[in-house]
Amino acid sequence: xxxxxxxxxxGITPRTIRFYEKKGLLSPAKQQNNLYRSxxxxxxxxxxxxxALREAHLSLSDIKQxxxxxxxxxxxxxxxxxxxxxxxxxxxWLQLKQAVETTDRxxxxxxxxxxxxxxxxxxxxxxxxxxREQRAGWKDRWDFNRLAPTHDERVAANEGDYADYxxxxxxxxxxxxxxxxxxxxxxxxxxxxxxxxxxxxxxHMSAVDQSREMLRLCREKHPEIETRLGxxxxxxxxxxxxxxxxxxxxxxxxxxxxxxLALEEMDRxxxxxxxxxxADLMASAEEGDRPTSSYPEARxxxxxxxxxNYFVQLCRLNERLHILYADKKEHPYAGS
DNA sequence: CTTCTCACA
DNA sequence: TGTGAGTA
Numbered sequence: 579x580x581x582x583x584x585x586x587x588x589g590i591t592p593r594t595i596r597f598y599e600k601k602g603l604l605s606p607a608k609q610q611n612n613l614y615r616s617x618x619x620x621x622x623x624x625x626x627x628x629x630a631l632r633e634a635h636l637s638l639s640d641i642k643q644x645x646x647x648x649x650x651x652x653x654x655x656x657x658x659x660x661x662x663x664x665x666x667x668x669x670x671w672l673q674l675k676q677a678v679e680t681t682d683r684x685x686x687x688x689x690x691x692x693x694x695x696x697x698x699x700x701x702x703x704x705x706x707x708x709x710r711e712q713r714a715g716w717k718d719r720w721d722f723n724r725l726a727p728t729h730d731e732r733v734a735a736n737e738g739d740y741a742d743y744x745x746x747x748x749x750x751x752x753x754x755x756x757x758x759x760x761x762x763x764x765x766x767x768x769x770x771x772x773x774x775x776x777x778x779x780x781x782h783m784s785a786v787d788q789s790r791e792m793l794r795l796c797r798e799k800h801p802e803i804e805t806r807l808g809x810x811x812x813x814x815x816x817x818x819x820x821x822x823x824x825x826x827x828x829x830x831x832x833x834x835x836x837x838x839l840a841l842e843e844m845d846r847x848x849x850x851x852x853x854x855x856x857a858d859l860m861a862s863a864e865e866g867d868r869p870t871s872s873y874p875e876a877r878x879x880x881x882x883x884x885x886x887n888y889f890v891q892l893c894r895l896n897e898r899l900h901i902l903y904a905d906k907k908e909h910p911y912a913g914s
Numbered sequence: 915c916t917t918c919t920c921a922c923a
Numbered sequence: 924t925g926t927g928a929g930t931a
Contacts, residue, residue: 580915580916581915581916582915582916591925591926592916593925593926593927594924594925594926596917596918597924597925597926601924612916612917613916613917614915614916614917615916615917632924637924638924
């Protein structure tokens with residue numbers, strides 16, 4: 579099959595196909611006499627895959643890698659690339675959303691003032707820029723992919739940061755009081771220990787983690803859980819999807835500013851009337867131990883939720899370990 | 915109809 | 924990440 583026929587079949591131009599070939603995504607045989615390209619069924623299948631993945635906005639170099647791995651290791655690898663892409667798109671989408679909000683505020687500002695409020699405008703721009711950089715600023719300084727194979731042993735040891743681990747997970751479940759067929763999300767799920775506990779209550783669980791290896795183990799243990807690559811700062815879900823959102827032993831990996839963003843994200847994906855539980859190492863304000871600790875401060879987190887019309891309940895399991903439970907009101911502006 | 919290259923956004 | 928023009 580010649581190039582034009584192939585191009586027509588796929589709804590692209592011959593020019594584009596040659597371009598993909600130059601980029602190394604494709605190498606159709608050439609006829610001996612005239613050097614015309616000749617497309618086999620294999621080539622066509624490959625082109626179809628490329629076109630499909632382009633539609634998901636994968637870059638050509640990503641597609642190239644995905645195709646190579648797809649041939650060697652099968653479909654599982656492709657799934658990884660698609661999940662990566664989903665996570666990246668979600669993150670871009672959040673940034674666009676933020677840009678829209680900033681623009682709205684600029685419009686409002688310009689409309690209100692008679693002279694051009696340059697300083698104020700610039701302030702808005704800067705705030706937006708900082709927010710963007712914080713979102714992009716997540717780094718896995720611990721290499722959780724490497725930690726994944728031994729993670730469950732470590733939490734079972736029940737010491738250090740993971741003291742009272744099981745107890746904390748059980749209490750999160752009791753606080754949330756999962757009902758049949760509810761949708762739940764576990765963020766920073768690791769190997770799915772917390773998310774797994776909700777399966778017995780017949781909930782549909784989704785689990786997010788930034789570590790591919792952790793998620794692989796999670797799927798082995800609990801095939802029913804829907805796993806997604808992603809992190810706190812750009813949850814790969816649309817708004818108001820979940821009846822409850824939980825997280826355990828993960829939140830403290832964020833910096834203070836990132837924690838604010840993470841709370842907004844949890845709030846975004848939670849349905850009205852939904853519940854949130856955060857089990858993690860926190861600083862207790864009463865003790866005044868904040869200066870020595872980089873942990874989130876329990877009271878600050880509580881206030882964040884209270885200011886947004888949540889009913890909040892805080893309990894403390896040991897020196898550091900707390901569980902913050904927050905209940906989102908059904909109608910946030912009722913009565914006003 | 916096809917090839918390739920150079921330039922352009 | 925593609926496209927358009929010009930060539931053979």
